[in-house]
Amino acid sequence: MSEASAASVIKITQELLLGEDDRSAITPALISEKMDLVLRLNPKWAVDLDRNAVTDELIRRFSIWIGEDSSLVDVKDHVAWLDAHRKKNWRYWQRYREMLEKKLSWTAVDALDKSTDKILGQLEDPLRSGTWDRRGLVVGHVQSGKTANYTGLICKAADAQYKVIIVLAGLHNNLRSQTQIRLEEGFLGYETSGVSNVKRRIGVGNLDTDHSINPNCATTRANNGDFNRRAATHLAISPEQRPWLFVVKKNKSVLVQLLKWIQNHVADLPLSAEEIDIDKNDPLPRVTKKVTKFPLLIIDDEADNASVDTGETVVDADGNPDPEHQPTTINKLIRRILNSFSRAAYVGYTATPFANIFIHERGKTRSEGPDLFPSAFIQNLAAPSNYVGPSRVFGQPSPDGRDGELPLVKEVDDFCSGESGWMPAKHKPTHVPVYSKSEDLPPSLREALQSFLIACAVRQVRGQGSQHSSMLVHVTRFNSVQAAVHQQVSEYMRSVRQRVTRGIGHEELLEQLQGLWEGDFIPATRQVRAAGLGDLPDYDPSWEEILAVLPDVIHDIDVRMINGTAKDVLDYEEAKEKGLKVIAVGGDKLARGLTLEGLCTSYFLRASKMYDTLMQMGRWFGYRPGYLDLGRIYTSPDLVRWFRHITDAAAELREEFDLMASSGATPREYGLKIQSHTELLVTSQLKMRSARTLRLSFSGQLMQTVSLPRDGSVLQRNFKSASAFIESLGGAGEVNPSLEYGPSRYQWYGHLWRKVQSTSVVDFLRGYRTSEASHRVNSIALADFIDAMVGSGELKEWNVALLGIRDGRPSQLAPGISVNMVRRKEEGQYEDRYSIGVLLDPKDEAIDIDERQWSAALQLTAEAWARAKKAGTPEVPSGPAIRRVKGCGGDGVEARPETGLLVLYVLDPTESRLDLDEATPGLVAFGVSFPASESGVKIDYKINNVAWEQDYGAE
Template sequence: MPPVDTNENQNRVLKFVQELLLDGNEKAAVTAAAISEQIDLVLKMKPSWGADLDRTAVTDELIRRFSLWIGKETTMASTIGHVAWLNADRKQNWRYWQRYRDWMEEKLSWTAVDALDRSTDTILGFLEDPLRADAWDRRGLVVGHVQSGKTGSYTGLICKAADAGYKIIVVLAGLHNNLRSQTQIRLDEGFLGFATTTQPGSDAVEYVGAGRNGRDAGIRPNCATNRSDAGDFNKRIAKHLAITPEQRPWLFVVKKNKSVLTLLLDWIRNHAANVVEADTGRRIVTHLPLLVIDDEADHASVDTGGQAFDEEGNPDEEHEPKVINSLIRRILNAFSRSAYVGYTATPFANIFIHERGATFEEGPDLFPAAFIVNLAAPSNYVGPARVFGLTTAQGRQGGLPLVRRVKDQESAEERPVWMPVKHKVSHRPRHEGRDELPPSLVEAIDAFLIACAVRLLRGQLDEHSSMLIHVTRFTYVQQEVHRQVSEHVRQIRQRVLRGIDAEEVWSRLHTLWQQDFVPTTAVLRESLADDPPDDLPSWEAVVSVFGAVCDEVNVQLINGTAKAALDYANSGNRGLTVIAIGGDKLARGLTLEGLCCSYFLRASRMYDTLMQMGRWFGYRPGYLDLCRLYTTQDLTEWFGHIADAAEELREEFNFMAASGLTPREFGLKVQSHPVLMITSQLKMRSAQSLYLSFSGQRLQTVALFRQQRELQGNARALWRLLESIGKPSESDPSRQRGEVRQKWAGSYLWTDVAASKVIAFLSEYTTHPAARRVNCAMLSAFIELMSRSGELTEWTIALMGTTDGEKREVGPGVSVRMNRRSGDPDIKGHYSIKVLLDPTDEAIDLSEEEWNAALAVTRTIWQRNAVRPVDESDPKTPSSVAVRQVRGVGAPGITPHPERGVLILYVLDPEKAYEEVGSFPADTPPIVAFGISFPASTLGDDHLGLKVEYKVNNVLWEQEYGSAD
């Protein structure tokens, strides 16, 4: 008798109990008791499934699944040239999708699978009907989150596209062999249903994933590539591969590589093309509809060559795009019926593509003119906002207590550090002159080993556990780190397993357990009440399995020259335990399964590069409390900044989608964004100039001076402003806000102030160099440009006081009590506050009707698009985006006022600025800070406002933001 497969039995019980709970309409209240009753019912029907069944694990997983919630994706689309086609009749008997759905339901909750079904329907519906005979071309972009399941989305889309009739499916899977192989393996499981270890046409088939046990073998798709490291499209395959339209769909999983894409293009033209165009002589395919999926579409696919345009906006037809971009476009242009869908978590470079870019050979550029779909993240997704929190009036809030600051890599002139921010290709990492790891990395490795031990004790034996060490982009330096880490892990293993000189190791581990793991899990059990982590085992239990964990650890180098790859697929029933050390291969696309601990020192400041390096984002079921991120203060600050900016961009997207705008209009918005401009300079199509609009934006000074000269200068700028605008329109202003009357006690308000007064203030005010977003020269130039066109001409100025601070005279006859804002103690070079603007202050100029309209807009978008629990109450105050939109472009029954900008001034107590550095001169002036709320514009391209030019060169760019890698 064959042995009982307890994992298979557990999956069967999970699936059947989940279906019974759904049929019983118990979605709203799935309790442990209800689950237990259904388990008993299932086991009565099939007693053999009860063999070694872990009922607790089944119960925990079902509670986790039924507590999941997912918001609805948001979309922007253009209907030009599109014929709506996807309906219920077309979806009858879709076998590829149905078997994929059934397979996914074994692993995911009904909520997640339903959301996947809905979102892939949305994307497919934006494409063209593959049965439509005339020529068509659709290009779109799907924006997900880093490590959020984009592969699952495009696998589902491929299944549905094949069911609908797409015949050639090309997946562009990164730049490296191991990422291409990883993608192939996932498509083997999700779409093909068999392992592509043999060549096309072979009778030897190993059914996997959705095709397990030979399910629907009669519809088995064809595939021209395989899962081996050398399984990409090659000359031998190109020479012998021939297809006809009667055959089942063909899948090509290929790298973004010049040789591979050239071979594929040549094969299309020489073997698949069936028509020669009479006027051009081009060989094209008219009988096979094409779908191209571009994974990590912002990487390598974007033309960085900068096509020129004439005075009428016509593109230079002789432009030669960069090679990868050119080949992708030529492949699309070789089909009369084609669809392109880019997938990315960092869409900034794609949005910068010129919407009218085109050449004769390549056809149009890859701008997503047809649609952009913004996927919603499930509630169990751990992304930047979850890890680092978001900035609020009370400081950064909502972050998880999982980040550990690496202090021993902060450069100091008197001592070299193990891995300086700037180092050469030949750098030899040394800690205090010794060939050993720094204490922070020793602790990170300890934390990873402890996490693996706890996961083992929690029954996650068959789950992978990974650690990421990402500290340099240089291959030689990575090899040195690999050598040091391997030796360190070997020493731990020997000491623990042999018991020789092990006291120091056990003492260090136990201290980390008591001071870090125990309190962190306790905090998360309290803060994550809806899905708390399991209790920690005893320290004695951890000790009992620790040796086995050490014996399993594999330290692996993953970079462009490493022969080894992370082979999760062939690890058997026991999960891999791996410490991955690498560079670019780990920086983008490659998934580290079960990532528990990250040690991250890379210093790029470009938003898309940093986000893609954040491999720790994703899903951590059953071990979130064990995860750790070891990184520097600078990178923590930047990731927090990214979390804020990305959240703002998504909010902008939701608002514009609700307003019915198109991808081109959103593209213009992103291009003019004063923060999210930060991608590779080349990808932004300009080596010398950036053109920025601040329309619809909010800016605030949070990096401030401590130096007397600058503080006195800014105090003078405020005095002269108040002197020039005269008596306040209101003192202690108040406004009706819903059912309450909001008061700004101790504050002053001026209305209808001329733009010239604000420009003069900004021209005299000096912003700190660390305030990269708030550049007074750019702001004053922008206001002057807009005022010449009739906008931003009449300003509201608010001077925000308080009721309990020390009183200071800041203008002729104007005294306020100073606000007290604590500085960040980890930032030594300047006074850094978390946030300046209180959200309620930004709406101080709105009437009751305008405020209510902004609140209505906020609630509409929130209800339609937000990722939120279904029982969460509606917002009680309008969002900042809605405030600026209603002010500038109005709302039903509300007159727009694009002429009305808002300058909000704060006077901060200098005592707080010097709190971390000691005493300060008695005559130190108050610290003047400001925020500006710009209304949305009705001028320029598609209501996005005019743009002011900002000059920058490549040297300055790399000094500020690092290289593009």
């Protein structure tokens, strides 16, 4: 066959595939089907056609790319075991893989195969005799497919001969039921109705109909299908049987029944009297016997929620475990279940791992054994290229604002006015939400509901009408207030349905919808399409096309209150042929773990400043093939600011993780790093119940003032402090420093002083006043930390830079020393502060490094990019890489933890809406780049208790 003919087959088949609703799910089977259609058009093309070559080319064209997982591993007491020989004839995994290949690309399935191999290989061989225990943590992204990953891990673990598999599936019935259903499809192969003994085959059960390999399951998909006393009474297992699956809630009564059953019906080796911890005040069942015949695997979904011990003290002043410590109930029960088995493995899954990493690595009690710290490994899952995560939605910080922020977020402020209004931030269960005498709902929620109508209609026009479409309304944690909101939304949608379908009083509504489509949706779609995101069609529907399908779409939309019943989950499965269109009104049960299929619109007002809680509430992250542009997030300006804030912290920590993984660090070393990260104080304090005095380290971090006070007297004091500091340095230092370490030359405009004594830097910081609104950067705490580090022989000398821009308004700080003021875009309008996204230009941290340091840091950055499969190669080393090389050295590079970097800027006040007098010609801001350190030095940092309670007390 000629190359021209092959090219024709590829071209036409590709055109047919482009018409698919979900192009992220291009599979070999689908390609073969479309190719058959093409060959019917011209049978001559089939002569000598290399169908595999055509398939491979089309897969290449359509496949998404996925980076490599990175891991921190501790191999102590571990025996490597997983190889190709052990994987022969693994039927559970094979049938799950076949199921995935029907809906995912080869690239995605191969990545899942490699990822689960890596996780399983870091656990112990279940056939290994003796006593062993491995604890690990898998860190995914919010709504990124963690369930698919641990389903694959369970299949492989069962193939490898793990016999008891327990999945801890959240706190609520709906999430447990959802997890049960997915494991039925991917692992069990049959439906567990709990009503009939007849097992209906589903999922993998339709690919391999051999009943002899069906796993056993002690729980069902029913609302009351959790493990209970009845199941515990009748259930018995023997070593030769197939694996047993338990899908249970993290609930005291459920876990007590499970622990009792293990101790009474499975455990076979009695412990001696000396080994049993007898506490008469402890009502929970004790570990009196060990299970020696069955290796255990526990999968802990949302492992940072409820599993973490939030008790007061787990170790004494010398770091030794406190034998009298009483863990919290859920943590205690999970650990006792693990401690009941002589061979046990625990793998936590979460997108927000910080509470887990705050677990003390030495925490251990007699009856429970070691705490759940992931001592064996932490594995970061790579996100596929079509995943829409926080950095995609909220962009990335830059001196000019947010780069790449999608036009999907709508800031709203009409839902309350101080302590009153439709939904004030603080309200009671008795609150009655009413916007005005004529309208129950605020205009922003009415617009959000209209946006959802448009999204559903456009998806219908695009051929996605049979797919699920959902809207989230999450404004309160109280069920009674949710019920009122549900009633109001239902009434509004009923009114809309009547006006549109009857054609009575509909003119104003249709005018609003058309204005929303033309003024908001069309520009947003074009922006997303221009960015090459979302796999969007090349054309925009006309308003007439949308109007034609609107009545049917409105008729199909259902308004539900999510109250934790299994029915809320099952509806998606039951409506899979037609596609469910649902507006879900809820609260905490929507906040974590539960997947809303086809989520298009979110109206989200729950005020949380807890890092992990806020991220988990962001159910809009995930995969939006063919409709990313139709998504809308209506939320408050404060929540937008916090989401941006934590998005940046998460990105920085992932980069730090990758750097530590490349250097062979262990989970414990990463734990120490995270425990010093000031951005995560919220999680650490509230999950660990510590006092208001914090133990902080700033090593390896960049601290920059991005919230500046508006008080004129404070700004004047800061300018004078900086002027005195600069004048004390003597002379102009290096003027307009530059470096040329590669293909590019970097030029700064300003001054650089080297080998400045730490006392001068500390005096400047003590004289400077940071904003009270800034929890992250406190000048006094930074000064205290530098003093403490000097005492350990580090940060004794500093390089100081005063930087400006080439062209701008000049500002003189000392005789003969001036810079042109920099401009930074304001983020949000605040009465008490001038808030910016980022202060330092990324290359500014490299101003004082030599060529070897530059090359080593650039190499680390390139390795991180390669693992994440970022396009291109970095030209400038990243900040975390620079700080690591400075403090820890590298290949042929000397470690210099004794030298820090302070960078000063003068911000142009015209950007900040400030009217300053002549004595304060600009806003002085600073950034401190601390080199990485292995000294472990920390300082005490006192939190203002009133401010703390105001910000976080409700959590």
